[in-house]
Amino acid sequence: MASFEEPTFAAACATRPILDQLANKWSVMILSVLCERPQRFNVVRRRLEGITQKALTQALRRLERNGLVRRRVIADSPVAVEYSITSLGRSLQQSFQAVYQWAMDHCAELEKAQRDFDSRHLGETIDHEDEAG
Template sequence: MKPAHSEFPAPPAQLDHDNCRGVASILSRVGDKWSVLVIMMLFNGPKRFNEIKRLIGSISQRMLTLTLRGLERDGLVTRTVFPTIPPRVDYELTDLGRGLSKPVIALGTWAMDHMEQIEAARAHFDQRNDTA
């Protein structure tokens, strides 16, 4: 039997249906790949839309717009419009978003550190299941 990891908090004693739905809703927002990448890109300060798009590279304009709107709706990102010609719009993490950025960056770092192991495990699994 494996020892319990004392570094992790215990799960809540009571997980009812409403709590699970609420948590699932939040995790679906903060756990999708585009939100994770946007949060990582905004970690070092505000950026303009096209700057975020350029940094991520593979995201469409529509998907970035939808992602930023969702993050703004959830209180993780603020959108500031400056009255210039043409108007300048900056996106920035809120305090809530900055709090989320730490575990998001940790997750991204973990993924980068273990990418080779996971790719090898996938190849092994696929090979084993292709012969079955």
Template sequence: MNNANIDISSGTASCPSRYLLDQIGDKWTMLILTTLCEKPLRFNELRRCLDGITQKALTQALRRLERNGILARRVIPSSQVGVEYRITPLGRTLEEPFKALHIWTIVHLATVVKAQLDFDEREAEAE
């Protein structure tokens, strides 16, 4: 596919960037990639690291990430066949933006919580 023919600034519903941004911005994607930044993991190891994720949600996220070239899947032949996931060089390019977002979250969490409480209070008064 020739990237020069894709207008990502159009904002149209069919713009491919919407699908990619939807996946990259997904909470599970961010947590999966953050977890895999440390080292490759097998499916069940990864699932244990991600409290609250279902097997179905993890499988779907991993497939999308693999399809987009962000993760690589490797079958490990043994007595019990296993699958290991690792971040590709393309996936590694998300490490810095994710770190920046994580730092922003930590720095501004108290402000966001206060804004939420203020909003909820105004909404309660309006009722």
């Protein structure tokens, strides 16, 4: 694991935009769906409650650009698009499963911490820009 002294956390580090894209909730869920088997766009969309067509399209393009997802046009009538996970994308499967399992195991604790925080800060507006500075 990287230490905070390593240049991994430098602003110009190439991993930062990749981590930003992978940490996106939709990316994690899309990759999880595609780990099962290749899926058509609308099947993925139906599996991910709350995702918009635009958000799904953008996330799939980012994942494809990073080599984690493969896009295949099926020339049936009507034309369809199928997405599958690449071997590079599949290499993340254990990590995603571990994070998901951790979230499931600690869901009650996380919800309690959120309720406690919200009750202590009722009515306050959190200014993330002030916290970052």
